[in-house]
Amino acid sequence: MKTTTLAALGLATTIATTATAEDIRVGLLLPYSGVYAALGNEIDAGFELGLEQFGSETDATFEIVREDTEVKPPVALGKAKKLILQENVDVIAGIVSSGVLGAVRDMVHGAAVPLIVANAGNDGATGADCSPFITRMSFSNGQVNRPMGTWMYEQGVRKVYTLAPDYAAGRQMIDAFEATFTAAGGEIVGQDFTPFQKTQDFGPYLTHAKSSGADAVYVFYAGGEAISFVKQYDSFGLKPELPLYGSGFLTSSLYVNAQGPAAEGVIAVSHYVPTIENDANAKFVDGFTANVGRAPSEFAVQGYDAARALIEATKAGATDRASLANALRQVTFDGPRGTLSIDPATNNIVQPIYTYETVARADGLTQKVLAQLPSEADPANGCVMDPVSN
């Protein structure tokens, strides 16, 4: 009797799984409160738009469960557990902070749940800590900054002073730039790492940079710090004699208007700006502007492409955790950023990188693309992973 019931139960479960196979449960793990709430909402809007524009290409339907990480690693770990064990999601997407990614990494790896990273850029996440279940659709810190060293040298810049906040991302971005810039023949004449999120006044560092004899300053700052930095750089009148270059987050379209005229003429390097000219980007910018009322940022495109990657994976026939993880590693498509693919050696995205200048137009500040630099896969950085199985 008991055996029969169990067998019946087993059968029922099997039937249930098959019946809902086309329904993919997606856990969106993003900060909806705390210092990165703006980025969380931006990625969420991009993700929604991706499902809206491409959802009809696949037979699968998507059901979204949202959880707020509050940008706190322990909270995020709890929420990831809830998504995996209680909500029983097939795939998780999101993660803004690399600290949060580090906290949930072992959990998703151990539970064999595919995770699409939609921001967190820590090089190590697709390096020594890589996992066949973690696919990154955003960028890695090194990837965005590496091409800039060579490019700036080609533009005639020889001596550079660097500035960045003193935490892992700041150091990875500057190190990647420094490596290619010095390899090309340039010289770093000085650098400072400012206390992360504790620096209100950049005056002392700017005065230091001014007296260093550099041709240009290269920095990485993001969010509130980027706004303060760009405005203070301009107020000291440094721009004409000491041009400001930076990692693209410095003058992100998300907050460039808060920087105002101070951002004019700043040259930055990014994996996305809303003014890239291609059909896929035109479709994305139109859709996003219609939904949100302003142009999308690099964070929005990361959410959008995360949704697109998921759709591509289901088109390839993926239906559950294991098949999704496997399919996500082979995704490739032409998106707003150009041709994207996943490097099977690290599961990091391979994408073109753009240099752009912030310029003033009648309707506000916009980004003028200066050059498209070729796509390069990151070095493996100690990542050892099984090859993709078919």
Add this chain to the structure above:
Amino acid sequence: MITDLGFWTLQALNALQLSMLLFLLSVGLTVIFGLMHFVNLAHGALYALGAYFAASVAAMWGYWAALLLAPVAVAGVGVLLYSGFIQRMRKSGPMAQVLVTFGLIFVLLDMTRIVWGDLPLAIEVPAMLGGRLAVLGVEYPTYRVFIIVLGLVVLGGLAFVLGRTQIGAMIRAGVDNDEMAACLGINVERLFFCVFCVGCALAGLAGVVAAPLLSVSPDMSLQILIPTLIVIVIGGLCLLQRGVAGALLFGFVQTFGAVLAPQLSSVLIYALLAAVLVIKPVGLFPAKG
């Protein structure tokens, strides 16, 4: 080492500018604590509110209107806080006060997020404060000179009111012995209420002044809380002169620390704090008597 005199002049001006910003912020808190023995940790949140009000007002009527109206609006919030919480908490001991006002930080933070959104806002500096001035042989941003001057004006004004006027005498009497002052016919409760509102307005003023320099974002209240508390602990909690001394010490240690020992800059100020607490726990410039 850099031997150019202009470099050091610039850094000294940077230090002075930071000191004045911190002074504007901490003076409200010191005055409230000095006179009312009330620990108001939500002071930083009032500073953030000042910046947000300024961003809204400046968008409509420009910066000068914001400089006038935002502190008044923050004082208005102060009135609400006073009648809602502070009045009831006056006698309930520092622990309860710290807990309630710490909670208020998060309530106000989320309210700014709901009203103004998550994206940082900006205020443009008016044209006449936009350029650079030649000061002591170096070019220095006019707006930073403005902050230094404003700080000195507020300092002078407060010193005058507290030291030379009837109201100042009443406030000092209330601080020394509030029961005796009440017996002499001074309405101590009303006096404290006014002092609290002025303290809030000063926090709002600091917010307006800081807004064009920094960005107006929801987390600015949390970023500024620790530096303000350090200023107060170093200076010694009481009246004006000590708040100034604490702010100057903080500004100069922070700025020259960042120049001379960048690796240590974030630690230096805490080392100074620890040293003060060990050697002179009442603050470097304690109240007499």
